[in-house]
Amino acid sequence: MRNPCLKTLGFMPSGYHECDLMFIIGTSLNVSPANTLPYHAVKNHVVLVEINPNVTEMTSLMNFSIRASASKILTQILGVD
Numbered sequence: 001m002r003n004p005c006l007k008t009l010g011f012m013p014s015g016y017h018e019c020d021l022m023f024i025i026g027t028s029l030n031v032s033p034a035n036t037l038p039y040h041a042v043k044n045h046v047v048l049v050e051i052n053p054n055v056t057e058m059t060s061l062m063n064f065s066i067r068a069s070a071s072k073i074l075t076q077i078l079g080v081d
Contacts (some may be wrong), residue, residue, distance in 0.1 A: 025051045026070040029058045038062070 022041050029035040038048055038061045050062040051070050059065050066073055075081065 019046050021047045021049065023049045023051060024058075024062070025074070027052070027056075028054075029056050 019041070022037075024038060027034065029038065035058070038058050041048055042061055048062045048064070050056065050059060050065045051068065051073055052065075053067055053069055055065075055067075
């Protein structure tokens with residue numbers, strides 16, 4: 001990985017060009033500027049993982065889509081109970 005990092009994005013998405021992998025968790029991606037983030041990430045060859053119980057308008061952009069509740073699947077991914 002170029003730069004393993006965990007970032008919490010504020011009002012203006014940034015840092016997507018520094019990541020290799022990005023999780024999009026529990027959002028419909030209907031609100032700007034957050035909904036621009038996947039487009040910028042794809043242009044920079046970032047692997048996108050969507051965690052959402054529902055299909056979104058941007059699911060087709062994702063490399064991986066996990067159809068589950070974030071609270072349930074994140075405990076499994078992170079290995080915590």
